[in-house]
Amino acid sequence: MSGLRSVEDQLVRVLAAVRPIGGETLPVGHAAGRTLTAPALAAHDIPLFDNSAMDGFAVRAADVAAAGPGHPVSLRVVADLPAGVATDPPLAAGEAARIMTGSPTPTDADAIVPFESTAGGLADSLGTVEVLEAPTPGAFIRRRGADLRTGDVVIDAGERLGPFQVAAAVAAGIDVVTVARAPRVAVISTGSELLAPGEPVRRGLIPDSNGPLLAQLVVEADAELVLTSRVSDDGAEVAQVTADARAAGADVIVFTGGVSAGAYEPVRAAFDGHGEVEFTRVSMQPGKPQAFGTVGDGCLVFGLPGNPVSVAVSFEVFVRPALLALQGRSVIQRPRVTLTAAESWTTPPGRRQYLPAVVDLVARTVRPATAGGSGSHLAGGLARASAFAIVPAEVARVAVGDDVDVMLVG
Numbered sequence: 333m334s335g336l337r338s339v340e341d342q343l344v345r346v347l348a349a350v351r352p353i354g355g356e357t358l359p360v361g362h363a364a365g366r367t368l369t370a371p372a373l374a375a376h377d378i379p380l381f382d383n384s385a386m387d388g389f390a391v392r393a394a395d396v397a398a399a400g401p402g403h404p405v406s407l408r409v410v411a412d413l414p415a416g417v418a419t420d421p422p423l424a425a426g427e428a429a430r431i432m433t434g435s436p437t438p439t440d441a442d443a444i445v446p447f448e449s450t451a452g453g454l455a456d457s458l459g460t461v462e463v464l465e466a467p468t469p470g471a472f473i474r475r476r477g478a479d480l481r482t483g484d485v486v487i488d489a490g491e492r493l494g495p496f497q498v499a500a501a502v503a504a505g506i507d508v509v510t511v512a513r514a515p516r517v518a519v520i521s522t523g524s525e526l527l528a529p530g531e532p533v534r535r536g537l538i539p540d541s542n543g544p545l546l547a548q549l550v551v552e553a554d555a556e557l558v559l560t561s562r563v564s565d566d567g568a569e570v571a572q573v574t575a576d577a578r579a580a581g582a583d584v585i586v587f588t589g590g591v592s593a594g595a596y597e598p599v600r601a602a603f604d605g606h607g608e609v610e611f612t613r614v615s616m617q618p619g620k621p622q623a624f625g626t627v628g629d630g631c632l633v634f635g636l637p638g639n640p641v642s643v644a645v646s647f648e649v650f651v652r653p654a655l656l657a658l659q660g661r662s663v664i665q666r667p668r669v670t671l672t673a674a675e676s677w678t679t680p681p682g683r684r685q686y687l688p689a690v691v692d693l694v695a696r697t698v699r700p701a702t703a704g705g706s707g708s709h710l711a712g713g714l715a716r717a718s719a720f721a722i723v724p725a726e727v728a729r730v731a732v733g734d735d736v737d738v739m740l741v742g
């Protein structure tokens with residue numbers, strides 16, 4: 333379709349306007365979901381000390397080198413080492429220490445014999461032990477620093493502090509991390525037809541589903557929601573709520589609705605012609621009409637087309653990458669996989685299709701989530717979607733068995 337801007341071109345313009353927001357130093361326990369702006373370095377080794385991988389006995393491997401099922405070797409148990417113990421008992425020839433998983437191994441020991449490799453097992457483990465199997469030197473000893481050394485990078489700048497990263501940071505003795513501030517976002521639904529969720533419906537009026545959709549998407553992008561609002565199709569209200577959002581410290585304002593070609597387009601009325609926010613048409617379906625720009629000292633303004641599926645797609649394609657780029661995230665795109673179409677469907681001519689989709693990652697198949705096709709008003713079908721099938725503009729129809737590029741979002 334002529335005169336349409338490519339998705340890539342629009343995204344480049346969006347990202348060019350992103351200025352990384354400031355950072356702060358926070359205790360690890362208060363930084364979940366934040367993005368590191370400086371690498372987090374190990375404050376100590378992991379493991380912290382040589383320790384046992386098994387419940388059993390710390391031994392000198394040479395003492396029991398001759399042990400076998402028919403000829404046990406007896407050792408004197410001279411110490412008991414439960415988890416948390418700090419002692420380092422000396423072991424002379426013929427001596428062993430009972431030891432539990434995670435306890436520091438005695439300096440004199442060079443192997444662990446699990447209870448299962450002894451005649452008496454746990455029941456008969458203090459006094460003497462009869463070893464039935466010769467351990468190889470080093471067996472079941474987890475060496476200090478085998479995972480990470482003091483000063484090693486545990487988490488790179490640009491990485492999100494998720495549960496795995498929090499665990500690794502704590503294990504490496506990291507108390508504080510330097511992270512990006514959470515971007516502050518205002519979500520504003522425009523439309524005189526909009527009702528608060530749950531308000532009684534009547535002809536002409538519909539629930540504002542875009543507001544709750546965006547509110548959750550924003551939070552899931554690790555940003556902070558500072559304002560949600562619903563305004564009528566009146567440009568003056570849009571101007572007022574923009575001022576409110578800026579007063580609330582918004583780094584990003586996301587409008588839905590009011591950006592296309594109708595007589596009552598409040599986002600257009602408020603911003604078009606002022607030079608700060610550009611109104612354009614992008615070669616995608618849904619999501620063709622798009623507004624983007626900045627106000628004030630770099631506050632990003634998105635005007636997403638009002639149709640619910642258009643909002644969901646536009647958020648993934650333009651807003652989420654911007655929110656992650658603001659945080660300095662190294663990967664700002666959702667994961668993509670190639671799956672096999674399990675159903676056929678038609679695609680819009682001349683625009684890249686982003687179709688809400690149901691995926692089966694075991695069978696590696698994809699199918700439309702919306703029964704009625706790719707209409708941008710089919711808000712109900714979104715409930716089944718956990719992905720968008722992305723079909724190039726030049727493809728007119730997807731047939732069963734075709735390879736399809738799929739963006740995973742759920």
Ligand SMILES: Nc1nc2c(c(=O)[nH]1)N[C@H]1C(S)=C(S)[C@@H](COP(=O)(O)OP(=O)(O)OC[C@H]3O[C@@H](n4cnc5c(N)ncnc54)[C@H](O)[C@@H]3O)O[C@H]1N2
Nearest residue numbers: 521523540541542543589590591592593620637638639642
């Ligand atoms: N003459 C033209 N008309 C339209 C064009 C065009 O190029 N020329 N583009 C169409 C496309 S594509 C889209 S997408 C829409 C976008 O329109 P707007 O951004 O101006 O959005 P609205 O007209 O305000 O609303 C569109 C649709 O979505 C419903 N809506 C709006 N807000 C919400 C909300 N918060 N929650 C749920 N649903 C919402 C609204 O009731 C409309 O049905 O323009 C086409 N028209």
Ligand code: MOO
Nearest residue numbers: 618619620642708
């Ligand atoms: O581009 Mo509109 O977003 O198709 O429905």
